[in-house]
Amino acid sequence: xxxxxxxxxxxxxxxxxxxxxxxxxxxxxxxxxxxxxxxxxxxxxxxxxxxxxxxxxxxxxxxxxxxxxxxxxxxxxxxxxxxxxxxxxxxxxxxxxxxxxxxxxxxxxxxxxxxxxxxxxxxxxxxxxxxxxxxxxxxxxxxxxxxxxxxxxxxxxxxxxxxxxxxxxxxxxxxxxxxxxxxxxxxxxxxxxxxxxxxxxxxxxxxxxxxxxxxxxxxxxxxxxxxxxxxxxxxxxxxxxxxxxxxxxxxxxxxxxxxxxxxxxxxxxxxxxxxxxxxxxxxxxxxxxxxxxxxxxxxxxxxxxxxxxxxxxxxxxxxxxxxxxxxxxxxxxxxxxxxxxxxxxxxxxxxxxxxxxxxxxxxxxxxxxxxxxxxxxxxxxxxxxxxxxxxxxxxxxxxxxxxxxxxx
Amino acid sequence: xxxxxxxxxxxxxxxxxxxxxxxxxxxxxxxxxxxxxxxxxxxxxxxxxxxxxxxxxxxxxxxxxxxxxxxxxxxxxxxxxxxxxxxxxxxxxxxxxxxxxxxxxxxxxxxxxxxxxxxxxxxxxxxxxxxxxxxxxxxxxxxxxxxxxxxxxxxxxxxxxxxxxxxxxxxxxxxxxxxxxxxxxxxxxxxxxxxxxxxxxxxxxxxxxxxxxxxxxxxxxxxxxxxxxxxxxxxxxxxxxxxxxxxxxxxxxxxxxxxxxxxxxxxxxxxxxxxxxxxxxxxxxxxxxxxxxxxxxxxxxxxxxxxxxxxxxxxxxxxxxxxxxxxxxxxxxxxxxxxxxxxxxxxxxxxxxxxxxxxxxxxxxxxxxxxxxxxxxxxxxxxxxxxxxxxxxxxxxxxxxxxxxxxx
Numbered sequence: 135x136x137x138x139x140x141x142x143x144x145x146x147x148x149x150x151x152x153x154x155x156x157x158x159x160x161x162x163x164x165x166x167x168x169x170x171x172x173x174x175x176x177x178x179x180x181x182x183x184x185x186x187x188x189x190x191x192x193x194x195x196x197x198x199x200x201x202x203x204x205x206x207x208x209x210x211x212x213x214x215x216x217x218x219x220x221x222x223x224x225x226x227x228x229x230x231x232x233x234x235x236x237x238x239x240x241x242x243x244x245x246x247x248x249x250x251x252x253x254x255x256x257x258x259x260x261x262x263x264x265x266x267x268x269x270x271x272x273x274x275x276x277x278x279x280x281x282x283x284x285x286x287x288x289x290x291x292x293x294x295x296x297x298x299x300x301x302x303x304x305x306x307x308x309x310x311x312x313x314x315x316x317x318x319x320x321x322x323x324x325x326x327x328x329x330x331x332x333x334x335x336x337x338x339x340x341x342x343x344x345x346x347x348x349x350x351x352x353x354x355x356x357x358x359x360x361x362x363x364x365x366x367x368x369x370x371x372x373x374x375x376x377x378x379x380x381x382x383x384x385x386x387x388x389x390x391x392x393x394x395x396x397x398x399x400x401x402x403x404x405x406x407x408x409x410x411x412x413x414x415x416x417x418x419x420x421x422x423x424x425x426x427x428x429x430x431x432x433x434x435x436x437x438x439x440x441x442x443x444x445x446x447x448x449x450x451x452x453x454x455x456x457x458x459x460x461x462x463x464x465x466x467x468x469x470x471x472x473x474x475x476x477x478x479x480x481x482x483x484x485x486x487x488x489x490x491x492x493x494x495x496x497x498x499x500x501x502x503x504x505x506x507x508x509x510x511x512x513x514x515x516x517x518x519x520x521x522x523x524x525x526x527x528x529x530x531x532x533x534x535x536x537x538x539x540x541x542x
Numbered sequence: 543x544x545x546x547x548x549x550x551x552x553x554x555x556x557x558x559x560x561x562x563x564x565x566x567x568x569x570x571x572x573x574x575x576x577x578x579x580x581x582x583x584x585x586x587x588x589x590x591x592x593x594x595x596x597x598x599x600x601x602x603x604x605x606x607x608x609x610x611x612x613x614x615x616x617x618x619x620x621x622x623x624x625x626x627x628x629x630x631x632x633x634x635x636x637x638x639x640x641x642x643x644x645x646x647x648x649x650x651x652x653x654x655x656x657x658x659x660x661x662x663x664x665x666x667x668x669x670x671x672x673x674x675x676x677x678x679x680x681x682x683x684x685x686x687x688x689x690x691x692x693x694x695x696x697x698x699x700x701x702x703x704x705x706x707x708x709x710x711x712x713x714x715x716x717x718x719x720x721x722x723x724x725x726x727x728x729x730x731x732x733x734x735x736x737x738x739x740x741x742x743x744x745x746x747x748x749x750x751x752x753x754x755x756x757x758x759x760x761x762x763x764x765x766x767x768x769x770x771x772x773x774x775x776x777x778x779x780x781x782x783x784x785x786x787x788x789x790x791x792x793x794x795x796x797x798x799x800x801x802x803x804x805x806x807x808x809x810x811x812x813x814x815x816x817x818x819x820x821x822x823x824x825x826x827x828x829x830x831x832x833x834x835x836x837x838x839x840x841x842x843x844x845x846x847x848x849x850x851x852x853x854x855x856x857x858x859x860x861x862x863x864x865x866x867x868x869x870x871x872x873x874x875x876x877x878x879x880x881x882x883x884x885x886x887x888x889x890x891x892x893x894x895x896x897x898x899x900x901x902x903x904x905x906x907x908x909x910x911x912x913x914x915x916x917x918x919x920x921x922x923x924x925x926x927x928x929x930x931x932x933x934x935x936x937x938x939x940x941x942x943x944x945x946x947x948x949x950x
Contacts, residue, residue, distance in 0.1 A: 262807030376813025399670030405784025
């Protein structure tokens with residue numbers, strides 16, 4: 135039997151999905167699983183998008199242009215303009231989810247062994263796309279003690295080598311929920327400019343900013359117009375993850391022409407998803423007002439609930455719908471598996487993503503988990519209750535010791 | 543401005559789409575363009591698939607499992623079984639078009655510099671996926687004089703090096719329309735077995751076999767079960783190119799587990815496309831009878847018409863809906879561009895794909911074009927008439943010399 139590739143061997147299993155078989159077994163035993171492990175919102179997709187699909191009069195489901203429907207690209211340019219991002223449809227390439235935009239970007243910008251600096255913890259699949267493109271991820275650590283703020287500029291400077299070709303941020307951040315300030319983005323601009331790097335900015339959670347905070351796009355940074363790639367997606371914005379529609383956005387003409395060659399190889403993005411996404415541009419503002427109101431309440435229930443558990447620490451995110459919590463445990467992978475295999479509370483257990491997969495090396499995330507607050511508040515309350523109970527009975531818990539230390 | 547990647551620079555522009563700006567200019571001048579350049583059929587998508595999309599009652603367009611809907615995978619396994627391919631749904635991973643299946647396969651099987659032998663001319667995008675995965679394509683030439691039959695085993699043996707990791711075939715072939723016989727497949731099996739290679743078999747045109755010929759799948763070859771990867775797609779089968787649904791099929795468990803890690807990174811294949819594709823499994827046989835009857839007639843009109851033009855040679859394909867023709871011209875790229883820029887006949891011109899892009903190096907395809915017979919017979923007749931007229935007036939035509947030689 136021929137051997138599989140080294141690339142394939144190094145490819146990580148999804149930290150978000152690798153516990154799925156244990157969850158399935160728990161469900162078979164009759165335990166209800168509260169899914170905080172994956173960013174799959176329960177929010178309804180906008181009616182206007184679903185209606186467009188139901189009323190399609192296509193006779194032949196054809197390929198679209200490799201860059202996507204021109205009408206949709208124009209609609210997106212107008213949408214970006216409303217968010218203070220001034221571009222034309224020629225700066226927009228429609229992709230199969232934000233995932234493909236990341237892959238095209240990495241393929242078009244980086245060669246085997248080029249280095250990409252990424253503040254960690256970071257979205258686990260950045261590792262996967264980097265392996266696919268032969269890129270070396272160089273993590274720069276952000277800490278739970280600062281709520282995962284951008285590390286100081288000196289930390290970036292220390293990591294820059296002749297192979298450094300780019301910096302990748304997620305803003306607002308998955309898994310941290312951290313929202314970068316204008317000042318932080320300007321710091322990044324200065325590093326990018328000084329070393330002539332690409333700046334990839336994953337902004338798929340743009341709409342999800344809380345407590346009056348305003349999202350600042352990397353596309354609005356002056357003086358690095360040819361360096362910036364914005365990655366976007368309809369998945370979370372319209373709760374339409376399965377449409378698999380995203381966008382690769384850049385003002386750099388040569389880079390766009392190169393990305394288009396990768397796009398031509400795969401022919402076109404999905405036609406049905408584009409129909410739904412183009413229609414979704416007409417989603418009323420009231421939809422977002424409601425959804426954001428709901429997420430703020432969910433965040434408060436979950437994060438305040440977690441912080442009330444002895445030994446648990448969780449920064450309050452200003453964006454997206456994730457948080458990273460530090461737990462009084464020995465090992466997050468073992469704990470998350472134990473929750474599914476051995477634990478239940480009132481007929482329920484909790485599924486979370488161990489944070490180890492969100493770091494370039496597992497060690498710093500050993501006691502952390504990522505939670506997605508994508509369930510109703512009632513279920514989130516029950517999840518907090520479950521976790522509190524679990525931490526008192528988990529054999530690897532350090533909660534008792536921690537509590538003792540805290541009161542000492 | 544940071545430089546783009548070498549990979550990006552090497553990436554070819556699509557030979558199928560690179561003439562698009564010239565076609566657009568022709569249309570603006572009022573010339574009607576007969577599109578024989580792209581495998582976008584005008585055949586209607588099965589009603590059962592369109593109905594499924596129109597009647598969807600989804601409220602939230604969620605991610606599916608990374609391997610695709612289990613129900614669809616089971617349905618596909620049953621479909622394959624009807625085609626003599628005995629597998630279970632666990633051997634099937636749903637992908638975003640056949641394109642993604644090829645990319646996952648190359649990523650999972652091959653490392654930077656590994657060699658993949660491909661009979662040429664071959665589907666142009668194989669080059670693109672190979673560049674993305676860092677694979678070196680090693681062409682083995684098939685010739686128009688044998689109708690693009692499999693080259694002799696000795697030709698393969700000559701090319702095998704310690705870096706050879708696989709062979710990739712397309713059966714029936716794009717761009718040649720050649721259908722491999724059982725004996726040819728068994729020859730391939732022997733090479734694959736002797737050198738422990740992967741055999742990738744792109745079988746997306748399975749249904750399109752003519753003149754009573756029977757399609758033989760590489761999945762039915764005994765003794766190399768762990769070596770074979772089948773690439774599939776609904777694009778052509780159901781004239782549903784825009785659905786972007788394909789499949790990666792293998793009995794090799796380790797390889798499937800590896801491909802699944804690449805699939806997890808991009809989260810899931812498109813949900814709407816899966817709904818349509820699962821419904822399309824119920825397409826009545828009468829649909830294929832009609833479609834295949836239509837393609838046979840189209841093929842006859844086009845290929846017989848081409849062969850009647852002095853100096854033109856075109857093998858009659860037994861499958862798919864393409865043919866490669868050799869023309870009495872100096873340069874196919876120049877000719878195809880000239881047709882769009884300088885020529886019209888009865889208000890029409892013809893768009894074709896120069897065959898240069900279907901070879902690893904452009905030279906052997908210099909006088910060849912690929913034509914897709916995806917238009918109505920009346921239009922194909924007109925296309926042949928256009929070509930005949932064009933060949934008498936094209937400045938780079940060698941037709942007169944050729945005709946003189948033939949009658950000498």
